Every structure is written in C-alpha cells, then in structure tokens.
Amino acid sequence: MRTAAWHARIVCGRDIGAGFLVTERHVLTCAHVVAGADREKVSVSFAHAHAHAHTQEPARRHAYEREHEHEHEYEHARPAGTPAAIPARVIAHGGWNGHDADPGDLAVLELDRPVPYRPARFADPADAYGDPPRRLVTYGFPKHYDEGTLAEYRATTDQLIAGEWVQLEAWAPYGQSLVPGFSGAAVTLADSGRVVGMVSSAARDPGVRNGRMLPAHVMARYWPPLGDLVPTPGYDEQQKRRLRLLVEETARSGPPDCDPGRLYQEAVGLLGPLPPPHGFVSLWDAAWYLLSEVRDEEAVARFAARLAEYADAPTRAALRSWPRPPAPHGDRRDTAPGTGEASLRAPGARPWSPILVELTPSGCGTDGSGREMVLAEVSAYIGRHRRVVGSRRLPADRVRPYVLERIDEAYHELEPRARELIAFVLPRRWLNLDVAHWQRSADDDSPLGAFAPLVVMDLERRRSGGLQHKLQQKWQHLDGRPSARLHRIGCAGTGQDPKKLTVGLRRAADMVGFGFPPRADGTRRLFGAGLNAPVPVMLWPRSGCRGPSHEDCRGSAFLDRLAEHLADLPPSELPAYVHELRETAYASESAEPHWADDLALLWEDPRCLPDPVGYQHSPVG
Known part of the structure; x- marks a missing residue:
C-alpha cells in the first residue's frame, strides 16, 4: 500500500472522518462526516504530507511552508505529531438528507488555500472488479488511530444497490474492520493506489465485516467536475470537460422542455439499455450515465447531437461536432455554399x-x-x-x-x-x-x-x-x-x-x-x-x-x-x-x-x- 500524501483526516466539531484530495484545493468526503458544517468549523489535515514532501517542487514547498509556519487557528483539531490542519468549507453537496439509505452522501470541501501535494488519481471504475476479486485498500481514522490505519476489502459485485452503492466485504476474516472514522476514505486498488470509490457506510453489527462504497462514477453524478478525472472508455479528460461545459451552457439557456430522459432514450435507441431506476435529475446526469455506464461509445455523441437542437449557436455547432477536435486555422468547412461567410469552428483552437x-x-x-x-x-x-x-x-x-x-x-x-x-x-x-x-x-x-x-x-x-x-x-x-x-x-x-x-x-x-x-x-x-x-x-x-x-x-x-x-x-x-x-x-x-x-x-x-x-x-x- 502506498501511503499517499492525499489521504485526509476531516474534523467537523466532534465528528471525525476521512477524505481525499482530488485537486490542489478540493477534498472529497461523505456528507454525513460534515453534517454539522453549518454550525461547526471544518478542518482538514494530511497524515502523510511530511513523508512525501520530497516529491513536491522544492521552491513551491518551501514557499508554502514559510507562508503558513505561524498559523495556529486549528491546532485544537490536530493530534500531536501530525501536520497542521487547514480550514475548509463545503462547496458542493450530493443532496443527502440525513438517513442511512439516503442517496447523495457526498460533500466537496474547498480548502482555505491550495496545498502542494499531488492529488489522488482515479482508476477505470471497472478495475475494482474481477475474477479473482481485486484487493481493495482504504485508509481511515478511527478512534485511537489519529495517524490513520488500513483496512482491506473487496467488492462483492459491480451491481449497484439502489442504483447508488457497491457492497464491500472483508478481504480476510481478521484485521481492521470498517468503523466510524473510515467514512469518506478513498477505496484504492492495492497494486496501483488508484481510487475506485469512497467508503460511505459499514454494517452496524461489529460481527458483520462488510460495508458500502460509493463508486467514483456515482460520485461524479453529484459533482460534475469529478467526471473529468474519472476514466471512461473512448473519451479523454479534455473531451469530457468540453462536453460538460456545453451541456451546462445548454441547461442554462435552453428551453424547459429539454427532457434528459427522452434524450437518453433517443441516444441508446429502443433496444438500448434502460435508464437507471432513479431517472435523471439533469442533462449532465444523463450525459454522464452514457459516458460511464453505457458500453455503446457512440451513444453519448448521439446524445450531444440531439441536444444541439435545443442549444443556441455556436453551442449548437460545437455539440454536433463533439468529440471531433477543432478545425485547424484556415479551414473553411461549414461555410454555406456561395456565401463566403465566416465558418463556425469548435472551441479549443491553438492559442x-x-x-x-x-x-x-x-x-x-x-x-x-x-x-x-x-x-x-x-x-x-x-x-x-x-x-x-x-x-x-x-x-x-x-x-x-x-x-x-x-x-x-x-x-x-x-x-x-x-x-x-x-x-x-x-x-x-x-x-x-x-x-x-x-x-x-x-x-x-x-x-x-x-x-x-x-x-x-x-x-x-x-x-x-x-x-x-x-x-x-x-x-x-x-x-x-x-x-x-x-x-x-x-x-x-x-x-x-x-x-x-x-x-x-x-x-x-x-x-x-x-x-x-x-x-x-x-x-x-x-x-x-x-x-x-x-x-x-x-x-x-x-x-x-x-x-x-x-x-x-x-x-x-x-x-x-x-x-x-x-x-x-x-x-x-x-x-x-x-x-x-x-x-x-x-x-x-x-x-x-x-x-x-x-x-x-x-x-x-x-x-x-x-x-x-x-x-x-x-x-x-
């Protein structure tokens, strides 16, 4: 197990959980870990930050340390011998309503300042499953383990429970079980350290060694920018980000009758996979489902082309051309015959x-x-x-x-x-x-x-x-x-x-x-x-x-x-x-x-x- 610097310890009042860094300023955790964020301060610390300091750019690391060496505001949240905690605030929420079976148990924390640690990297969601099963490792902060401890698990199957969770079961009949303090911890592949999901709950009976994982592709439903980072077949990070921005622009300016469920059905066809039982709450929800869970790689391109009919120019042209790269400078395609007027290029041309x-x-x-x-x-x-x-x-x-x-x-x-x-x-x-x-x-x-x-x-x-x-x-x-x-x-x-x-x-x-x-x-x-x-x-x-x-x-x-x-x-x-x-x-x-x-x-x-x-x-x- 690689003890990566991005493993995070989350403190919200008296509640303690785990999380993981996904950008230089954003940490993911469970919504129930920071349920009291409206009345309690939230702080984040990185247990292995000092151990990995040599992997950071020296100039950037030294500047960061000099800038913050005198800070003491969150010392009460920091166990002795661990790095200083950083203030954070909740900027996105999956909609969790406070009950164990409620969906959307995800919160995105924005740190008070960027940190000089390399963020977590994601695996293809399918890599979490296999025959024989893949060994999965998670790093949590239960009571009396302020420095953190490991637990080994495996995914029972790739079938989602209630369209939301994957069941986890212990890798062996001994060792650390999932207890309070593991909520929000990244679930990683033991051989690569890449993230496949997040621990969201554990069995209430201590004798039952299982729990639940919120898979990475499900987390991206609730925080769309995460979709840029989670690998999907056929499309790279830049293409997904471009599609997300185009979908968001259409959602802002498009007509209210633009139904994501109908567009999904038109993209997959009458014989295509059924939509999820929970339906789609947004246009991006439907687009992301096509990207991450439908094996027909062309379906999402058909979705984009259909969505173009509801968009304003040039969003319309960009959606119809997605995911093709932008035309090179000087290309005259899409010019109306005989008009000689300016052609409409997709965004993203060279600087x-x-x-x-x-x-x-x-x-x-x-x-x-x-x-x-x-x-x-x-x-x-x-x-x-x-x-x-x-x-x-x-x-x-x-x-x-x-x-x-x-x-x-x-x-x-x-x-x-x-x-x-x-x-x-x-x-x-x-x-x-x-x-x-x-x-x-x-x-x-x-x-x-x-x-x-x-x-x-x-x-x-x-x-x-x-x-x-x-x-x-x-x-x-x-x-x-x-x-x-x-x-x-x-x-x-x-x-x-x-x-x-x-x-x-x-x-x-x-x-x-x-x-x-x-x-x-x-x-x-x-x-x-x-x-x-x-x-x-x-x-x-x-x-x-x-x-x-x-x-x-x-x-x-x-x-x-x-x-x-x-x-x-x-x-x-x-x-x-x-x-x-x-x-x-x-x-x-x-x-x-x-x-x-x-x-x-x-x-x-x-x-x-x-x-x-x-x-x-x-x-x-």
Missing part, C-alpha cells in the same frame, strides 16, 4: 501568437517643420516572452512603411505552426485608423487585414493596471461560455450619458457593437465608456450613416449583420472570424460594398498579450 504594433504620440519634430512624431514599436510574442523587432521615433507620415517592414520581419520570430495575430495598440483618438486596409508591402498591394487576423487595442487602457485586471476577470468568465452577450448602440443612442453607460456595460455586456465610428466628440465619449467598462470586444463601421433619420439606416443594418454573423460566436475566436469576413469583403466583385468592408474590431485579452514592465517605457527589454 494566438501575437505580433504587437504599438504607436505612441511623441511630440513634435526638432527640424522646425512642426510635424507630429510617433514612437513606433513592433514586437513578437513567443509564449509569454516579448521580443522587440524594431523601435523608432518617426514623423507620422513615415510610420506606415516602417511598421509594415517590421511586421514582415516579426514573422521570422514565430514558430512554423504559430497562429498569428496582428494587434495594433493605438491612442484613443486614433482607434478609427484604417490599419486593416494598409497595403501589406511594397510588392503586395492587398490589404493587411486580408493577410492575417488583425485587431486594434486602446493604448490608455493597456497601460491601466486596474482595467487590465478587470479584463482578465472578464475573460475568465467568458472562458466558461461558448458565446458572449452583444450590447447594441445604434445611431439614435449617441445621446447616452457615458458614465451611466460605463456602469451598465460592466454588468451586462461582453461585447459592444456600435452603429457609428468614433469621430465626433460625443461618439468618442461613448467609445470611452465601453473601454472603461471594460468591454473586451468592440465592433463598429469605420464610416457612418449620413441620413437625418436612423430608422433602417446604415448603422442599424450594420448592427443587424453583427447579430446575424458574429454575436453568438466564441469571443476568443473573433479575430479569426473577422479575418474571414474581411477576406470575403475584399474579394467581392459586387458593385455594392460588402457590409464588412470597413468593419473595425477592438479585441483585447491581456493573457495572450502580457505587457512586461521593462517594455512600457523603453524600446529595448
């Missing part, structure tokens, strides 16, 4: 490799001409490292050729498979600069925006620590969503109060579409309101309407097009979609300009464009 162009006003020239000077700096990002390709203070009329040459040089810094993104950082008064139409080079007069994905960003906002922090929070929120909310501001809305608009956008918008460009003072103030919100994505036409009435004006038509083609797409992929729209617009032979011909995109994700302090004021890092 961007930005080429950053920063243009900063730098006063007037010293030659007496009074020409405005600009500090032009072009850099390439290799991961999080930024390499300056060129930096020069130039008259404004010489910036374009210099920048275009440096952009071409910056491509030499990128890896062959890099997914390029050209990002212009501009002063707020230059945001409408037509950089997407710049001629790519002296030998190629096609627009730069048709050569690669191109976005603009606001110089003032990029240099604000507070706004960058808020942008990162916004992207963390958007990462869990396959689409973003578009807030429309049409030509008739130019009289809005910018202060009130900023406050409103902070709460209710992920993207803002303007029906007009930032030219006049009033419209520039509205753009500033969006930048201060901060909204990570802003779109607008570089030229505005000229009519006295704004009913069915050019700005309104532009916003309608945004809603039709871009509003429901994953915001992280908007640069690619807009690039494809620009390609279509620039190649159009129609007498009428394409609606996206002068489309401007402000897009900013600080995580892929970190700004090292050394570069903020100096052209050399």
Whole structure:
C-alpha cells in the first residue's frame, strides 16, 4: 500500500472522518462526516504530507511552508505529531438528507488555500472488479488511530444497490474492520493506489465485516467536475470537460422542455439499455450515465447531437461536432455554399501568437517643420516572452512603411505552426485608423487585414493596471461560455450619458457593437465608456450613416449583420472570424460594398498579450 500524501483526516466539531484530495484545493468526503458544517468549523489535515514532501517542487514547498509556519487557528483539531490542519468549507453537496439509505452522501470541501501535494488519481471504475476479486485498500481514522490505519476489502459485485452503492466485504476474516472514522476514505486498488470509490457506510453489527462504497462514477453524478478525472472508455479528460461545459451552457439557456430522459432514450435507441431506476435529475446526469455506464461509445455523441437542437449557436455547432477536435486555422468547412461567410469552428483552437504594433504620440519634430512624431514599436510574442523587432521615433507620415517592414520581419520570430495575430495598440483618438486596409508591402498591394487576423487595442487602457485586471476577470468568465452577450448602440443612442453607460456595460455586456465610428466628440465619449467598462470586444463601421433619420439606416443594418454573423460566436475566436469576413469583403466583385468592408474590431485579452514592465517605457527589454 502506498501511503499517499492525499489521504485526509476531516474534523467537523466532534465528528471525525476521512477524505481525499482530488485537486490542489478540493477534498472529497461523505456528507454525513460534515453534517454539522453549518454550525461547526471544518478542518482538514494530511497524515502523510511530511513523508512525501520530497516529491513536491522544492521552491513551491518551501514557499508554502514559510507562508503558513505561524498559523495556529486549528491546532485544537490536530493530534500531536501530525501536520497542521487547514480550514475548509463545503462547496458542493450530493443532496443527502440525513438517513442511512439516503442517496447523495457526498460533500466537496474547498480548502482555505491550495496545498502542494499531488492529488489522488482515479482508476477505470471497472478495475475494482474481477475474477479473482481485486484487493481493495482504504485508509481511515478511527478512534485511537489519529495517524490513520488500513483496512482491506473487496467488492462483492459491480451491481449497484439502489442504483447508488457497491457492497464491500472483508478481504480476510481478521484485521481492521470498517468503523466510524473510515467514512469518506478513498477505496484504492492495492497494486496501483488508484481510487475506485469512497467508503460511505459499514454494517452496524461489529460481527458483520462488510460495508458500502460509493463508486467514483456515482460520485461524479453529484459533482460534475469529478467526471473529468474519472476514466471512461473512448473519451479523454479534455473531451469530457468540453462536453460538460456545453451541456451546462445548454441547461442554462435552453428551453424547459429539454427532457434528459427522452434524450437518453433517443441516444441508446429502443433496444438500448434502460435508464437507471432513479431517472435523471439533469442533462449532465444523463450525459454522464452514457459516458460511464453505457458500453455503446457512440451513444453519448448521439446524445450531444440531439441536444444541439435545443442549444443556441455556436453551442449548437460545437455539440454536433463533439468529440471531433477543432478545425485547424484556415479551414473553411461549414461555410454555406456561395456565401463566403465566416465558418463556425469548435472551441479549443491553438492559442494566438501575437505580433504587437504599438504607436505612441511623441511630440513634435526638432527640424522646425512642426510635424507630429510617433514612437513606433513592433514586437513578437513567443509564449509569454516579448521580443522587440524594431523601435523608432518617426514623423507620422513615415510610420506606415516602417511598421509594415517590421511586421514582415516579426514573422521570422514565430514558430512554423504559430497562429498569428496582428494587434495594433493605438491612442484613443486614433482607434478609427484604417490599419486593416494598409497595403501589406511594397510588392503586395492587398490589404493587411486580408493577410492575417488583425485587431486594434486602446493604448490608455493597456497601460491601466486596474482595467487590465478587470479584463482578465472578464475573460475568465467568458472562458466558461461558448458565446458572449452583444450590447447594441445604434445611431439614435449617441445621446447616452457615458458614465451611466460605463456602469451598465460592466454588468451586462461582453461585447459592444456600435452603429457609428468614433469621430465626433460625443461618439468618442461613448467609445470611452465601453473601454472603461471594460468591454473586451468592440465592433463598429469605420464610416457612418449620413441620413437625418436612423430608422433602417446604415448603422442599424450594420448592427443587424453583427447579430446575424458574429454575436453568438466564441469571443476568443473573433479575430479569426473577422479575418474571414474581411477576406470575403475584399474579394467581392459586387458593385455594392460588402457590409464588412470597413468593419473595425477592438479585441483585447491581456493573457495572450502580457505587457512586461521593462517594455512600457523603453524600446529595448
């Protein structure tokens, strides 16, 4: 038996049980162990943490020990000679109602801080059973065994009792039995130490040496993120996580008549396995049952395709394509024949490799001409490292050729498979600069925006620590969503109060579409309101309407097009979609300009464009 550091001792008031670490901050245990968590403090300690300290990264371990060496808050819960206990709180509950036969006897504890111990690893649930039986080991903390002790058991059969438990019986007629203090302990394979379930109860008669185990795949019904970690046939952790997020998004936004039982039946067919006696309490419950307990690996893909009919775009397309990997950059599949509009890719594409162009006003020239000077700096990002390709203070009329040459040089810094993104950082008064139409080079007069994905960003906002922090929070929120909310501001809305608009956008918008460009003072103030919100994505036409009435004006038509083609797409992929729209617009032979011909995109994700302090004021890092 491997005495792993992830074995946990749980204390809740006078109740003591066991648990096990599944992430650096989350511990699983039985709900009945922490039943008094609403009135008692909960603490967690790791009995073998010191014994396994050599397996952790030294720098991380030492930093952790220095940070917490003076803590004494939970010393009363710690037996002498054991590691210090860590405060924890219950963040998820399986719905256990307080009786022995109640289902859902699972609780998820979130530690007060991450711990530097390697979490438990899960075995395939089927590995718990076999002929001859597999020897199973569990590590609990019964009375007088504060340091813990072992018990050896085996699973009687893989048949679930009441759709919830597996019966355990003693491996031998002697040795430690399951007694109070083992509740919540991980049940592990003796040969590998991998987890197959959790002890949930024992026989009341001391002479009967059996108990019950909540199998890992049943625990994942009650805490969906656990499904990412429990092996299932045919699908890996990333595919399951992606499906879970898509199902959760559909559950939030889909119609109430989306019945998980009916979708399950359609996925397995009339002759497929019956649903569990308890039915399904959620869409994810049905999806997880297909993943973990139905042997037809294609059934869950059929479930996803059927569920797509109830989802919004692009969740719909992502569900229909699951579990296929995302299309590579440049793939035009799913483009409607003859339309040339942007194709709908599944989420999860390769990260961007930005080429950053920063243009900063730098006063007037010293030659007496009074020409405005600009500090032009072009850099390439290799991961999080930024390499300056060129930096020069130039008259404004010489910036374009210099920048275009440096952009071409910056491509030499990128890896062959890099997914390029050209990002212009501009002063707020230059945001409408037509950089997407710049001629790519002296030998190629096609627009730069048709050569690669191109976005603009606001110089003032990029240099604000507070706004960058808020942008990162916004992207963390958007990462869990396959689409973003578009807030429309049409030509008739130019009289809005910018202060009130900023406050409103902070709460209710992920993207803002303007029906007009930032030219006049009033419209520039509205753009500033969006930048201060901060909204990570802003779109607008570089030229505005000229009519006295704004009913069915050019700005309104532009916003309608945004809603039709871009509003429901994953915001992280908007640069690619807009690039494809620009390609279509620039190649159009129609007498009428394409609606996206002068489309401007402000897009900013600080995580892929970190700004090292050394570069903020100096052209050399």
